Amino acid sequence: MFKLFIAALFIFNFSTSFAKASEDPDLYWMKVKAKDKFARSLIANTGIAIEHVNDNYVMGMGTKSELDAVKKTGRLETSFKLSEQMLDFPAKDEKFHNYTELLAELNSLAANNPDIVALNSIGQSHENRQILHLTISTDLAQSDLKPGIVFMGGHHAREHVSIEMPLMLAQYLVREYRNQNAEVVNLLESRQIHLIPMVNPDGAEHDISSGRYKTWRKNRRLNADGNYGVDLNRNYGFMWGTGGSSKSTRSDVYMGKAPFSEPETMAIKNFVEAQTNISILLSFHTFSELILYPWGHKYDSISDSRALSVHTTMANRMAQWNGYKPQQSSDLYVASGDTTDWSFGSQGIISFTFELDPKSMWSGGFYPGQNTIDIAFNKNIKPALYLMSYADNPYRVLESTHQAYGLNSPLVK
Numbered sequence: 417m418f419k420l421f422i423a424a425l426f427i428f429n430f431s432t433s434f435a436k437a438s439e440d441p442d443l444y445w446m447k448v449k450a451k452d453k454f455a456r457s458l459i460a461n462t463g464i465a466i467e468h469v470n471d472n473y474v475m476g477m478g479t480k481s482e483l484d485a486v487k488k489t490g491r492l493e494t495s496f497k498l499s500e501q502m503l504d505f506p507a508k509d510e511k512f513h514n515y516t517e518l519l520a521e522l523n524s525l526a527a528n529n530p531d532i533v534a535l536n537s538i539g540q541s542h543e544n545r546q547i548l549h550l551t552i553s554t555d556l557a558q559s560d561l562k563p564g565i566v567f568m569g570g571h572h573a574r575e576h577v578s579i580e581m582p583l584m585l586a587q588y589l590v591r592e593y594r595n596q597n598a599e600v601v602n603l604l605e606s607r608q609i610h611l612i613p614m615v616n617p618d619g620a621e622h623d624i625s626s627g628r629y630k631t632w633r634k635n636r637r638l639n640a641d642g643n644y645g646v647d648l649n650r651n652y653g654f655m656w657g658t659g660g661s662s663k664s665t666r667s668d669v670y671m672g673k674a675p676f677s678e679p680e681t682m683a684i685k686n687f688v689e690a691q692t693n694i695s696i697l698l699s700f701h702t703f704s705e706l707i708l709y710p711w712g713h714k715y716d717s718i719s720d721s722r723a724l725s726v727h728t729t730m731a732n733r734m735a736q737w738n739g740y741k742p743q744q745s746s747d748l749y750v751a752s753g754d755t756t757d758w759s760f761g762s763q764g765i766i767s768f769t770f771e772l773d774p775k776s777m778w779s780g781g782f783y784p785g786q787n788t789i790d791i792a793f794n795k796n797i798k799p800a801l802y803l804m805s806y807a808d809n810p811y812r813v814l815e816s817t818h819q820a821y822g823l824n825s826p827l828v829k
C-alpha cells in the first residue's frame with residue numbers, strides 16, 4: 417500500500433514537472449550573418465535575443481517562429497535546438513546566490529552594520545518577492561542629502577553573475593570601511609550608495625527551479641495568451657517599442673503591453689524618480705565584456721555634446737581597468753526600452769550597462785561557472801569606485817584639472 421502510494425506520488429510529480437517544462441517554448445540557438453549594426457538591427461527585429469556580436473555574425477536565441485523569421489532574411493548560418501541536456505550545466509555553482517540566500521546575505525549585512533547599511537524593498541515582483549535594495553552610507557538617516565549612485569543587477573534571469581556584482585560590491589564597501597580604507601571611508605562619508613542586486617527575482621528563481629538551468633531571460637508575467645514573461649530590459653518607458661524589441665509574447669525580447677507594464681520596472685522607476693540625488697546609474701548584465709552607454713534605441717549619438725563626452729570619457733577610462741570594450745549601445749544593434757536609455761533620456765542620469773564576463777559563449781556564456789564571479793568582480797571594483805567618486809558631479813570628468821574625489825589610494829588614479 418505504502419509503495420503504491422510512493423509510486424503514485426512519483427508519477428504525479430513526474431507528470432507535473434513534465435507539464436511545467438513544456439510550458440516554456442522550445443529555444444533555438446542561431447548563428448546569423450551580419451556585418452554591421454544595420455544588419456544586426458535587422459536580425460534583432462526578428463525578435464531573437466542577440467547574445468554575441470562578432471565582426472561578421474551574431475549569435476542569439478529565439479523561438480521556432482523567430483527562427484523562421486531569421487531564415488527568411490537569408491542570413492542564417494547554423495541553428496540548433498537547445499535540449500534540456502545541453503542546458504544542464506555540470507559545474508558546481510553553489511557560490512551563486514538564489515533569492516533566499518541573497519536575502520539572508522543582505523539581511524546579515526544590514527543587521528551587523530546598522531550604522532552604515534539599510535535594507536529595504538522597493539516593490540514586489542509578480543510572484544510577490546521583494547525587490548531588495550541596500551543603502552550604504554555613513555549618517556544613514558541624513559544620507560539623502562549626499563550625492564547618490566545606483567548599481568543594479570539581475571534584470572535578466574539567466575545572468576546570475578550580474579546579481580553577484582552588487583552583492584560583492586556591498587560586502588566590499590562594508591569590509592573596507594571597517595578596515596578604515598581611507599578611500600572607502602571617504603566615499604561612504606560623502607556619497608549615498610544604492611544597490612539593487614536582483615531586479616527580476618521571479619525569473620532568477622525560475623531559471624534554477626528544476627535543478628538545471630533553463631536559460632530563462634524574462635520575468636514571470638503570465639501573459640493573456642498563456643505565454644510567460646516580459647523582457648524587463650525592453651519595458652522601460654523612454655522611446656519604448658521603437659526597435660529591437662518584440663510584440664510577441666513568445667519572444668525573449670517581448671516589450672510588454674505598455675511601457676512600465678511590469679511591477680519590477682515600475683519599482684525601479686518609482687525608486688529612481690523619488691531618489692532625486694542619483695547622478696550615475698550602472699546596470700550589470702552578462703555576457704560579452706562590454707561597457708555600453710546610450711543610445712540604444714537609435715544610431716544617433718547623444719546630442720548634448722557634454723553629456724556624450726562624460727559617457728565616452730568615463731567608458732574609456734573604465735575600459736582601461738576592466739579590459740572591456742566601450743561603445744554606444746546601438747553600435748551592437750538597436751534595442752529600445754532598456755534601463756539606461758530611460759535613466760539618461762528621461763532622468764538625465766549618466767548611465768552605463770556593463771556586459772560582464774565571460775567574453776563569449778565558448779568561455780561559458782550565461783553559465784561560466786562560479787570562478788567567474790571573483791574574476792568579474794576584481795575587474796570591476798575600480799570602475800565602480802571611480803563612478804562613486806564622481807557622483808557629486810559627473811561632469812567634473814571633463815575639467816582638465818579634475819581629480820576623482822579625495823583619492824589617496826592607488827585604487828583610483
Ligand SMILES: [Zn+2]
Nearest residue numbers: 572575701702
Ligand atoms: Zn541582460
